[in-house]
Amino acid sequence: MxxxxxxxxxxxxxxxxxxxxxxxxxxxxxxxxxxSVMAGVYGPAEVKVSKEIYDRATLEVLVQPKVGLPSxxxxxxxxxxxxxxxxxLLLTLHPRSSLTLIxxxxxxxxxxxxxxxxxxxxxxxxxxxxxxxxxxxxxxAISTDGQIITDPTAAQEKESRALMTFAIDSAKxxxxxxxxxxxxxxxELQQCIAVSQKASEKIFQFYRDSVxxxxxxSL
Amino acid sequence: MFSTVKxxxxxxxxxxxxxxxxxxxxxxxTVPVKSEKVxxxxxxxxCGDRLVVCKSGVLRHKEPNVFWIDSQxxxxxxxKGESIIGIVTAKxxxxxxxxxxxxxxxxxxxLAFEGATKRNRPNVQxxxxxxxxxxxxxxxxxxxxxxxxxxxxxxxxxxxxxxxLLFRVSLGLVRRLLAPQSNIRSDLEHLFPCELVVGMxxxxxxxxxxxxxxLIIANLLQSAETMTAQQRQQLFRKVQQGAF
Numbered sequence: 114m115x116x117x118x119x120x121x122x123x124x125x126x127x128x129x130x131x132x133x134x135x136x137x138x139x140x141x142x143x144x145x146x147x148x149s150v151m152a153g154v155y156g157p158a159e160v161k162v163s164k165e166i167y168d169r170a171t172l173e174v175l176v177q178p179k180v181g182l183p184s185x186x187x188x189x190x191x192x193x194x195x196x197x198x199x200x201x202l203l204l205t206l207h208p209r210s211s212l213t214l215i216x217x218x219x220x221x222x223x224x225x226x227x228x229x230x231x232x233x234x235x236x237x238x239x240x241x242x243x244x245x246x247x248x249x250x251x252x253x254a255i256s257t258d259g260q261i262i263t264d265p266t267a268a269q270e271k272e273s274r275a276l277m278t279f280a281i282d283s284a285k286x287x288x289x290x291x292x293x294x295x296x297x298x299x300x301e302l303q304q305c306i307a308v309s310q311k312a313s314e315k316i317f318q319f320y321r322d323s324v325x326x327x328x329x330x331s332l
Numbered sequence: 333m334f335s336t337v338k339x340x341x342x343x344x345x346x347x348x349x350x351x352x353x354x355x356x357x358x359x360x361x362t363v364p365v366k367s368e369k370v371x372x373x374x375x376x377x378x379c380g381d382r383l384v385v386c387k388s389g390v391l392r393h394k395e396p397n398v399f400w401i402d403s404q405x406x407x408x409x410x411x412k413g414e415s416i417i418g419i420v421t422a423k424x425x426x427x428x429x430x431x432x433x434x435x436x437x438x439x440x441x442x443l444a445f446e447g448a449t450k451r452n453r454p455n456v457q458x459x460x461x462x463x464x465x466x467x468x469x470x471x472x473x474x475x476x477x478x479x480x481x482x483x484x485x486x487x488x489x490x491x492x493x494x495x496x497l498l499f500r501v502s503l504g505l506v507r508r509l510l511a512p513q514s515n516i517r518s519d520l521e522h523l524f525p526c527e528l529v530v531g532m533x534x535x536x537x538x539x540x541x542x543x544x545x546x547l548i549i550a551n552l553l554q555s556a557e558t559m560t561a562q563q564r565q566q567l568f569r570k571v572q573q574g575a576f
Contacts, residue, residue, distance in 0.1 A: 207471060242387075244348070321344075328389065328390055
């Protein structure tokens with residue numbers, strides 16, 4: 114949430130917990146500052162014949178907002194998350210089955226889509242679904258005076274002139290998905306991508322530390 | 333590559349971690365090159381000339397050259413040769429449909445029981461529990477179960493379960509119970525006498541002398557998942573000393 118200087122990228126404090134729900138096959142909760150999202154994964158499970166794909170698993174993503182019924186905004190968030198997950202999961206290992214990912218927004222204080230992506234990645238890892246690489250979400254906001262802010266709060270998002278969310282993969286730090294809003298130049302877009310790639314290092318290190326802590330009991 | 337993989341045994345690895353062949357700096361012309369074989373188990377995949385991790389977990393090793401990722405999972409994916417507990421859901425023609433908790437139901441032919449012939453059909457009803465093993469289990473075909481082994485004997489498989497309780501646990505706990513020298517199993521032996529059927533699909537069936545004892549054993553096994561060995565032994569001792 115801090116304004117980005119030339120070299121350092123600062124993000125809000127993260128927290129994450131895995132395997133907190135008892136009936137799902139995998140679950141995780143991810144907290145970034147005050148924004149918090151819980152994810153649950155079911156799969157590989159039975160699929161309806163109308164939705165089955167003969168050579169891959171069918172991935173369904175549902176985003177439930179904190180208040181009210183899902184609307185068009187949630188549908189577009191679902192599409193972004195689904196495209197990212199399909200790029201990193203090995204869906205061909207479970208043909209004719211379904212994977213369901215449900216994201217429940219517990220509190221929204223900015224950077225919601227990237228928090229959803231992070232929670233989704235940790236839940237998929239917890240469920241033991243085979244993945245070719247990990248992914249993480251980073252949000253950048255460009256303020257009215259041209260400064261790039263990473264992981265903005267809701268107040269900072271409101272005052273910005275452009276808001277971008279990128280999903281970065283762990284293997285080559287390439288961009289898997291991008292969702293942008295507002296007006297910005299090509300140069301600013303490239304700067305934001307570079308800043309997000311740098312921020313993703315911290316998030317991947319955090320994933321590694323949380324998974325290590327989780328397996329430390331059984332080592 | 334064998335040495336790079338072996339050094340990381342016991343470490344927690346995440347999907348996307350790779351092992352690649354190192355290019356030898358000096359190739360000797362006199363000593364013949366030893367070919368090293370690495371056998372990949374669950375969680376490791378070969379991508380071209382690299383070995384990629386595809387599940388998060390601890391890297392384990394078994395002599396001489398088998399490596400796999402030990403991960404904690406709840407959902408079962410069928411594999412050939414594994415014995416599971418299934419529930420018979422339908423009888424269609426000559427085949428029973430069995431639900432084992434996977435992505436589709438498995439088929440169990442009525443001839444796949446010991447001593448079954450076309451005239452002598454086995455006594456299997458809907459809702460019965462069967463202990464069977466997979467004959468065919470891959471991602472492309474419908475899984476098939478049998479209740480006999482390759483020589484035609486039942487070997488403990490078949491319909492079971494009058495009374496008793498069936499419950500679900502994680503796959504890791506089931507593997508720990510079925511390991512050759514299992515601490516959990518030896519702790520359980522000192523408790524009360526009970527009959528236990530363990531399916532590799534995460535289902536366990538328990539029957540003991542009274543309903544209360546059955547429920548105690550079921551609760552103990554379900555809570556043993558998240559405990560360390562010491563906590564578990566303390567809990568078992570407490571239960572043993574309680575008056576029943």
